[in-house]
Amino acid sequence: MKRVSPKPMPRRFHQASWDEPVIFELSQPGARGVLIPEVEAGIVQEVGDVAAGLPEGLRRKTPPALPEMAQMHVLRHYARLSQENLGVDLNIDIGQGTCTMKYSPKVNDQLARSPKLADLHPLQDESTVQGILEVMWKLEQFLKEISGMERFSLQPGAGSAAIYTNVAMVRAYHESHGEGAQRDQVITTIFSHPSNAACAKVAGYEIITIYPDADGYPDLGALQAAVSERTAALFITNPEDTGIFNPRIEQFVETVHAAGGLCVYDQANANGILGITRAREAGFDMCHFNLHKTFSTPHGCGGPAAGASGVRSELAPFLPKPTVEFDGQRYFLDFDRPQSIGKIRPWYGVAQNILKAYAWIMALGADGLREAAETAVLNNNYLLKKVLEIRGASAPYAKGKRRIEQVRYSWEQLNQETGVHSEEIGFRAADYGTHYWTSHHPYVVPEPMTLEPTESYSQADLDEYAAILKKIADEAYASPETIHTAPHNSTGHKIHHAPFDHPDEWAVTWRAYLRKTK
Amino acid sequence: MTLGLIINPVAGIGGRVGLKGSDTEAIQREALRRGAEPQAQLRTAQALEVMLPMKERLELVTAPGAMGEDLARRLGFSPRVVGKLEGETTSAGDTVNAAIEMARLPVALLLFAGGDGTARDIFTAVGTNLSVLGIPAGVKIHSAVFATHPRNAGEIAAATLGGERINLREGEVVDLDEEAYREGKVATRLYGYLSVPYRPHMLQNRKAPSLAADSARLEAIAAAVNEAMEAGWSYVLGPGTTTRAIADRLGFPKTLVGVDVYTCETAVELDVSEGRLLELLKDKPAKIIVTPIGGQGFIFGRGNQQISPKVLHMVGRENILVVSLVEKLNALQGEPLLVDTGDPDVDAMLAGYWNIIVGYRERVVYRAAS
Numbered sequence: 001m002k003r004v005s006p007k008p009m010p011r012r013f014h015q016a017s018w019d020e021p022v023i024f025e026l027s028q029p030g031a032r033g034v035l036i037p038e039v040e041a042g043i044v045q046e047v048g049d050v051a052a053g054l055p056e057g058l059r060r061k062t063p064p065a066l067p068e069m070a071q072m073h074v075l076r077h078y079a080r081l082s083q084e085n086l087g088v089d090l091n092i093d094i095g096q097g098t099c100t101m102k103y104s105p106k107v108n109d110q111l112a113r114s115p116k117l118a119d120l121h122p123l124q125d126e127s128t129v130q131g132i133l134e135v136m137w138k139l140e141q142f143l144k145e146i147s148g149m150e151r152f153s154l155q156p157g158a159g160s161a162a163i164y165t166n167v168a169m170v171r172a173y174h175e176s177h178g179e180g181a182q183r184d185q186v187i188t189t190i191f192s193h194p195s196n197a198a199c200a201k202v203a204g205y206e207i208i209t210i211y212p213d214a215d216g217y218p219d220l221g222a223l224q225a226a227v228s229e230r231t232a233a234l235f236i237t238n239p240e241d242t243g244i245f246n247p248r249i250e251q252f253v254e255t256v257h258a259a260g261g262l263c264v265y266d267q268a269n270a271n272g273i274l275g276i277t278r279a280r281e282a283g284f285d286m287c288h289f290n291l292h293k294t295f296s297t298p299h300g301c302g303g304p305a306a307g308a309s310g311v312r313s314e315l316a317p318f319l320p321k322p323t324v325e326f327d328g329q330r331y332f333l334d335f336d337r338p339q340s341i342g343k344i345r346p347w348y349g350v351a352q353n354i355l356k357a358y359a360w361i362m363a364l365g366a367d368g369l370r371e372a373a374e375t376a377v378l379n380n381n382y383l384l385k386k387v388l389e390i391r392g393a394s395a396p397y398a399k400g401k402r403r404i405e406q407v408r409y410s411w412e413q414l415n416q417e418t419g420v421h422s423e424e425i426g427f428r429a430a431d432y433g434t435h436y437w438t439s440h441h442p443y444v445v446p447e448p449m450t451l452e453p454t455e456s457y458s459q460a461d462l463d464e465y466a467a468i469l470k471k472i473a474d475e476a477y478a479s480p481e482t483i484h485t486a487p488h489n490s491t492g493h494k495i496h497h498a499p500f501d502h503p504d505e506w507a508v509t510w511r512a513y514l515r516k517t518k
Numbered sequence: 519m520t521l522g523l524i525i526n527p528v529a530g531i532g533g534r535v536g537l538k539g540s541d542t543e544a545i546q547r548e549a550l551r552r553g554a555e556p557q558a559q560l561r562t563a564q565a566l567e568v569m570l571p572m573k574e575r576l577e578l579v580t581a582p583g584a585m586g587e588d589l590a591r592r593l594g595f596s597p598r599v600v601g602k603l604e605g606e607t608t609s610a611g612d613t614v615n616a617a618i619e620m621a622r623l624p625v626a627l628l629l630f631a632g633g634d635g636t637a638r639d640i641f642t643a644v645g646t647n648l649s650v651l652g653i654p655a656g657v658k659i660h661s662a663v664f665a666t667h668p669r670n671a672g673e674i675a676a677a678t679l680g681g682e683r684i685n686l687r688e689g690e691v692v693d694l695d696e697e698a699y700r701e702g703k704v705a706t707r708l709y710g711y712l713s714v715p716y717r718p719h720m721l722q723n724r725k726a727p728s729l730a731a732d733s734a735r736l737e738a739i740a741a742a743v744n745e746a747m748e749a750g751w752s753y754v755l756g757p758g759t760t761t762r763a764i765a766d767r768l769g770f771p772k773t774l775v776g777v778d779v780y781t782c783e784t785a786v787e788l789d790v791s792e793g794r795l796l797e798l799l800k801d802k803p804a805k806i807i808v809t810p811i812g813g814q815g816f817i818f819g820r821g822n823q824q825i826s827p828k829v830l831h832m833v834g835r836e837n838i839l840v841v842s843l844v845e846k847l848n849a850l851q852g853e854p855l856l857v858d859t860g861d862p863d864v865d866a867m868l869a870g871y872w873n874i875i876v877g878y879r880e881r882v883v884y885r886a887a888s
Contacts, residue, residue, distance in 0.1 A: 190882075197880075206879040214852060222883040225871035419667060444848045496717070501734065502683055 010468040013433035015490040016083035023077055024510045027067035033074060065511070084491040086435050088299075092461045094383070095429065095436035097406045097450025098193065098241050100269045100293035108296070108359045112352040122347040126332050132351055133331035136324045139308075139358045146369070147267065147287050148280020149310030154349035155320045159268045161344055162288035162307025163199040163235070166264050168341040169286065169311065169318040170233045171203065173262060176318075176339065183232035183261065189218045191240035191408075193266055194440050205232060216397020218246050223255055231261035238265065238282075239272060241439070241450065242396075243380065243403030253283035262286065262315075268307075270294045271454055272377050272405030275370030279310070286311045291350075295357035306353035320344045375455035376405045379462060383407075383453050386466035390473045392417060396445050406452035408445050415447045420476040420483045422447040428475070428483050430490035432468045519679045520577045521569075522625035523562070523597070524616050524640070526632035527584035527608055529656040530557035543607065559589050561655040561668045562631040566593050568672025569679075576679065579625055581616035584608065610639045617643035624648055627678050627715065629671060631655040634693040637663050641691045641710045649686060650712045651675060659722060662689035663712045670720040678715050687716040687732060688759050690811065692821075708757055708775050708811050708821035732843060736763035738878040739841050743807065744768065752799055753780045754833075756808035756822040760841050764807065777824040792826040799832060806830070807839045815850045817886060818868055819858035827861035835867050844876040847884055855886035862888070 039050070051059070069077075087093075093101040112118070120129055140152040156162035167186070174183045186200035189210045197207045208226045213219040218240070234256040239245040246252065253263045265279040265287035271294050279287040291297045291306040299305060311319060321340040322333035333348065364372060381402050387393050392414025395407050411422045422438045429436035439448035453462055475482045482488075500506070507513035528546045569576060570593065578597040580586030585608055590597040600619040603612055613636060620628050621644040628648055630640050633656010640650055652664035653671040665671035678684050688711040714721065740763040747753065755761040757775045765772035765780065772778055776789035779798050787798060806829075811821045817840055818825060830838070840855075857868040865888035874882045 201879065206881065208873070208881045208883060209876075210883055211847070212852065219883075219885070222871055222885065226873065226883045442845050442848055446851070496682070502685075505683055 010432045010464060010471050013431065013489055015086075015430075015433075016080070017491045018080040018084065020077060020080045020084075022510065023067050023069075023074075026069060026073060026077060029068055031068045031070050031073075033069060033071045086430065086433065086490075091434045092457060092465045093435055094451055094453040094457055094462070094465055095426075095434060095449075097408065097437060097439075097452040098269060099299065100271050100290075100405075100452060100454055101299075102271075102296055102454040103456040104296050104298045104356070105360065105363070108356040109298075111359055112355050117351060117355055120351070122351075127330070130331055132355070133324055133333075134326075135355055135358045136349065136351075137326050137331055139354055139361070140324065142358070142361050143289060143308055143310060145366075146270070146274065146278070147265075147289070147310050148278035149287055150313040151316040151319055151323070152308050152310045153319045153323065153344075154306070154308050154354050155344050155347075156288070156307035156309055157345045157350055158305040159193075159288070159290040159293070159307050160195040160199055162268075162290070162309045163195050163266065164203065165307070165309040165320060165341070165344045166235070166286050166288055167200050167203045167205070167233075168344075169309070169315055170262050170264065172318040172339065172341050173315055174232055179260070183230055185226075185228070185230045186233050186235055187223065187226050187231060187256070187261075188235045189237070189240060190444055191218075191242050191244075192235065192237035193241065193268060195268075196235035196237070196264075196266055200233075200235060206230075212242075212397060216242060216244050217248065218252065220248055220251055220255070223252055227255055227259035227261065229260065231256060231259045233262040233264050235264045235266060237268075239404040239406075241406070242398075242408045242445075243272075243406040244398045244401070245404050249282050257283070264288075268293050269405065269452075271452075272373055272380070274373040275366060276373055280312070285315060291353050291357040296360040297353040297356040304350045304353065306350040306357070322348065324348065372455045373405075376453070377402075379453040379455065379457060380405050380407065380451075382459070383451060383462050383466060386462065387451070387469060390466070390470045391477065392473050393449075393469070405454070406450060408439060409449040409451065410445050411447040411449060414473060414476055418476040418480045418483075420480050422449055424483045424486060425449070425469075425472050425476075427490075427492050427494065428472045428486040429468060430487045430492045432471070433490075434465060434468055519572075519575055520579055520623065520625045521675060521679060522617075522620035522623075522628035523566075523578060523580040523586040523590065524613055524620070524628065524630040524632075524636075525558050525562050525581075525584065525586045525589065526613055526630070526636040526639075526655070527556055527558055529632035529636055530561075543609075546607075556584075558631045558655040559584070561653055562586075562589055562629075563593060564668035565629065565631075565653045565665075565672035565675070566590070566595070568669055569676050570594070572676060572679065579620060579623060581612065585612060585616065610635070613639040614643045617648075620644075621648045627651060627675055629653060629675055631668075634658040634661050634691070637661045637691045637712065638693055638709050641712055644712075646688060646711055646713045648713065649678070649715060651714055654722065658694050660694065661691045661712075662687075662722060663691060663714050664722045665720055666722050670717075674715050674717055674720055677717070684715040684717065686713045687721075688712070689714040689721070711759065711774055732759075735843055735877060736760060737767065738880075739843075739875055740764045740767040742875050742878045742880075743839065743841060747782050749782050750803065751781065752786065752802050752804040754778075754795065754799070754804060754806045754825065754829075755780060756806070756811075756825060758809040758811050760809040760843060761807055764841070775821065777822055790824060792824050792829060795824060795826075795829045796832070799829065803837075804833050805837045805839060806833050807841060809841050810846055810855055815846075815853060816856045816858065817872075819856070819860065823859075827859045827864040830859065830864050830868065838868075840872045840874045842874050842876055842882075844880075844882060847874070847876070847882055855884060857886055857888050 088101055136154055143152045156165050174180045184206055185208055186205040187208045188196045201207050210218050210222045238249050256263050262285045265284040267287045268290040287310045289308045292299045317339040318341055321337040322335045325332055325334045384407050394410050396410050426436040437450055439450050507516050531546055578590055578595045580590050580597045582599050582603050587597055587599050601616050617640050628650045631653040637652055651671055653668045654664040691709045743764050744767050755778050762772040770785040773789045778788045779786040779790055808817050810817050857865050859865055869886050869888045871883050871885055874884055876882050
């Protein structure tokens with residue numbers, strides 16, 4: 001028997017393309033997925049017209065305009081759409097830098113789906129939910145140890161919700177010192193996650209953004225020029241989205257403290273520093289984690305996310321309520337917190353994700369967490385070396401230095417030499433079955449690409465991803481049209497950004513679409 | 519669907535032979551003597567080729583001979599020709615006349631092939647009254663009105679004429695002082711603005727690409743500035759579309775390339791000189807509001823020399839506001855903002871960090887150097 005020849009690298013990929021209509025277009029009047037039985041005669045006799053009990057104002061005048069479809073057609077529709085995706089379980093998902101895409105162990109999903117958790121109701125008496133309260137309390141102890149902070153709230157339902165929680169606590173803290181109105185500015189850096197600026201802005205703060213100095217480190221001089229008696233807080237990521245760790249972070253913290261501001265550490269992605277550095281030792285007053293980044297629970301689009309806000313004890317009175325407490329005997333919820341900022345979302349947190357993060361930490365242990373971080377950093381620097389060998393690619397800032405857990409690369413040289421843009425490389429990457437992301441807007445690094453290979457990916461995975469990038473760069477130099485006209489084998493669409501802010505060009509609901517196209 | 523086309527046949531002729539521009543007839547002759555080949559026809563052809571599929575539906579209006587007609591016919595278009603050439607060789611006057619004709623028709627979009635000098639001529643003729651896009655064919659291409667490649671000019675034109683929604687931007691028309699440039703000095707001037715159809719990545723721009731149109735963000739900057747304005751103060755607005763948004767919000771006129779003086783209540787005087795500024799601001803509290811212009815990040819000393827060292831000294835650093843779209847700062851790629859007023863002491867005063875207004879309650883701290 002002859003051996004078959006080995007698979008080519010990069011692999012040949014072709015995505016299913018169903019050209020599937022929007023579900024509303026599939027609606028057939030009269031089609032039904034479920035036939036609801038008539039109310040039985042005996043019940044009618046006993047109760048009469050059930051709907052008559054509803055107040056007039058609560059009754060619909062017209063039935064809801066939902067698609068009318070048989071079950072089979074609904075199933076087929078969504079199964080087809082699912083084949084037009086590139087999910088985390090399908091591709092080498094390191095192209096979505098800053099998002100810390102890692103393997104979410106399936107066993108933890110099974111655990112969270114267990115009736116022991118899934119059948120609980122948040123209104124149950126505390127005495128009947130001691131198990132999940134214990135998990136919440138213990139996860140808080142873990143996060144305290146990991147960050148050095150003294151209390152945590154697991155209530156926020158997402159990373160930005162955790163940042164908003166921290167913004168709200170910053171305000172509550174300054175108000176408690178009579179400086180709430182005076183301290184109306186929040187400082188951040190351009191390479192911190194933009195949710196920091198966005199959340200503070202939504203909460204009413206003026207935002208001051210610091211740019212990097214010539215070496216790519218946040219500019220200390222600029223910070224010194226920015227702080228004043230109006231400074232409420234510094235919200236900063238470290239390492240930043242460039243993967244560069246700010247070596248002067250203590251001076252940053254001291255500068256802000258000296259002006260009377262608080263320092264808030266965005267540790268949404270703490271993947272490169274677990275067990276290595278802590279927010280507390282760097283002098284921070286608050287921090288937050290995304291359980292769906294560092295602690296392996298699925299990201300928001302794959303289910304609810306979860307954030308965790310941590311504070312020094314001085315700020316603990318402002319935490320959202322209730323907190324989960326333990327008196328040595330039993331776990332309970334403490335609602336009696338007069339200085340609390342209140343609730344950030346209903347109930348006590350996304351219990352399923354809290355359980356998954358708890359299980360992930362328990363499985364790894366303290367040494368395992370540190371090993372995860374070290375492996376993530378090793379993977380990143382291995383990939384950095386491979387990418388820099390590709391013609392046209394560079395890693396701006398901190399020349400010759402290693403990065404922590406991710407890198408914001410630039411294809412500026414490739415663009416100048418071939419006319420191919422980073423965004424187009426993303427479309428071409430989809431032709432090879434991989435996802436690829438540029439950067440937040442507006443681009444600061446020209447022609448950006450942000451890669452974050454977490455600890456989950458093997459050397460072979462990284463080699464394959466780098467081979468795909470090299471192949472695309474070679475194509476860009478040999479036949480740029482191939483890239484300009486991509487995707488060829490996948491279902492991605494070219495997007496013209498220019499009309500995004502024109503209301504004639506978009507509709508966020510089917511109803512709006514029908515109205516606008518009348 | 520009418521497309522205007524004007525080629526400056528001598529554009530770019532000086533570049534390959536090292537003459538740093540092609541603005542005067544003497545230079546053009548010297549370039550030809552040195553063996554220069556005209557680039558403009560070739561570059562324009564690359565743009566027009568993109569539009570060949572829509573040839574039948576397209577009404578092409580162009581200038582005679584080498585200014586568009588010859589090439590259009592060679593590529594199979596049936597152009598309508600407007601105007602006559604004044605002499606044997608083409609001149610800036612021919613460009614201006616042809617552009618005026620096209621604005622009169624008007625054409626839906628005017629494509630012109632040339633460099634900064636040609637852009638200036640087009641600006642002289644049409645101002646911001648016509649949608650205009652440059653095919654890069656000249657030696658100096660510093661104005662933000664050119665496509666990054668002739669093919670991109672063709673694509674934007676095809677999309678515009680095909681009815682796609684494309685935002686218009688006002689692109690700076692800047693030009694080097696060619697005499698100074700040949701002596702090795704770099705000095706740019708802002709001449710005005712052209713209305714340019716904008717697509718990210720496809721236009722040579724002084725700003726990093728952004729998703730949203732400029733208008734909303736300019737309004738946000740204007741709102742932030744207006745909110746801080748106080749009765750009894752004079753406000754000196756430097757050139758630019760960002761500063762114009764501030765005047766717009768107040769309901770006052772603004773010269774785009776001039777320096778204008780306002781109070782909260784009125785536009786005091788437009789297009790003032792250094793001398794008038796000194797008179798108007800004498801013994802009065804005043805603020806100066808400027809935005810980086812001309813592409814290299816200058817906040818003082820290029821395009822706003824009326825705000826002289828004397829004026830700056832009188833007003834003081836604490837009364838200077840810098841406003842900017844954040845894309846302009848991003849496009850500096852970490853290079854500092856620049857000041858070059860001609861007075862080393864004033865330059866030193868203006869160097870250092872600026873707390874720049876980039877939106878409503880949004881600021882960026884950025885460094886300036888002299």
